Amino acid sequence: DSGVTQTPKHLITATGQRVTLRCSPRSGDLSVYWYQQSLDQGLQFLIQYYNGEERAKGNILERFSAQQFPDLHSELNLSSLELGDSALYFCASSVGGLAAYNEQFFGPGTRLTVL
Amino acid sequence: SQQGEEDPQALSIQEGENATMNCSYKTSINNLQWYRQNSGRGLVHLILIRSNEREKHSGRLRVTLDTSKKSSSLLITASRAADTASYFCATDAKDSGGYQKVTFGTGTKLQVIP
Numbered sequence: 001d002s003g004v005t006q007t008p009k010h011l012i013t014a015t016g017q018r019v020t021l022r023c024s025p026r027s028g029d030l031s032v033y034w035y036q037q038s039l040d041q042g043l044q045f046l047i048q049y050y051n052g053e054e055r056a057k058g059n060i061l062e063r064f065s066a067q068q069f070p071d072l073h074s075e076l077n078l079s080s081l082e083l084g085d086s087a088l089y090f091c092a093s094s095v096g097g098l099a100a101y102n103e104q105f106f107g108p109g110t111r112l113t114v115l
Numbered sequence: 116s117q118q119g120e121e122d123p124q125a126l127s128i129q130e131g132e133n134a135t136m137n138c139s140y141k142t143s144i145n146n147l148q149w150y151r152q153n154s155g156r157g158l159v160h161l162i163l164i165r166s167n168e169r170e171k172h173s174g175r176l177r178v179t180l181d182t183s184k185k186s187s188s189l190l191i192t193a194s195r196a197a198d199t200a201s202y203f204c205a206t207d208a209k210d211s212g213g214y215q216k217v218t219f220g221t222g223t224k225l226q227v228i229p
Contacts, residue, residue: 002157035219043158043203043219056216090157099217100146100207106157 003027004107006091012113018079021110025072025093031055032074033094033104034066038087049074050097081114088112119147119204119220127226134191136223138204139184147180147187148205150219158203158219161189196229 003026013019025032034046036059045058049068060066063081068074078085088109094102119140128134138147146165150158164171164180164187171178177190191198201222210216 002159004157033217042221045216045218048216056210056214057212058210058216058218088155092158098215100144100148100215101163103148103160103163104150104158104217106159108157109155111155 002105002107004091004093004105006089006107006110008110009108010111010113012115013081014115015081015083017081017114018077019081019112021076021078021089021091021112023074023076023091023093023107025074025091026105029093029095029105030072031094031097031099031102032068032072033092033099034060034074034076035090035092036087037090037109038084041087043090046076048099055097056099078112083114086112086114119206119218121202121204121220121223123223124221125224125226127228128194130194130196130227130229132194134194134198134225134227136189136202136225138187138189138206138220140187140204140206140220141185142208143182143185144206144208145215146207147178148217149176149178149187149189150203150205152201152203152222154200161202191225194225194227196227198225199227200225 046060092104
């Protein structure tokens with residue numbers, strides 16, 4: 001158990017819908033990262049927040065947005081869902097803000113299926 | 116695009132044998148990390164090697180880094196069935212805003228046959 005929690009575990013929804021994925025980092029970790037993992041794209045970094053502020057951005061679509069709240073939990077919002085958004089979404093956390101220098105602890109993931 | 120690319124894509128060995136997987140990357144890095152992922156689960160950090168280090172050990176793991184060739188290798192000695200997993204290298208790169216981010220390679224799928 002990494003100490004990172006993600007809810008829900010599974011999500012099935014229809015195209016065009018909007019969903020929110022939630023992540024609680026390990027106690028004491030200030031950084032939260034979001035990743036998308038699909039069979040054809042591999043593990044893609046989406047976005048990182050550090051202590052409430054956006055720190056780094058990856059291949060995040062404009063239809064996706066995220067935020068980190070004062071209690072450090074984070075939410076990833078996915079809107080206008082398409083079939084291709086079906087994937088495993090992971091959240092990870094680390095103590096520091098520099099990803100290359102910090103071990104990331106991954107949550108169990110949310111499996112999103114868009115029908 | 117991926118910063119790191121692992122090779123081979125898949126590897127199948129007998130229990131007790133050594134497993135070697137390689138990672139090549141494109142731009143200079145500060146550090147390189149290796150992670151393991153059991154099927155459908157979150158990644159687990161294995162080891163971090165700094166750009167000024169050439170070799171690092173952790174238990175049955177040995178990681179080397181050759182910055183001149185922009186490559187790293189992960190050796191698992193005396194493999195066990197429990198080592199069956201996908202292994203990813205992670206390297207740092209700059210995002211469009213100049214901030215540092217970590218990108219993961221495509222992974223090597225290791226199967227250890229009992």
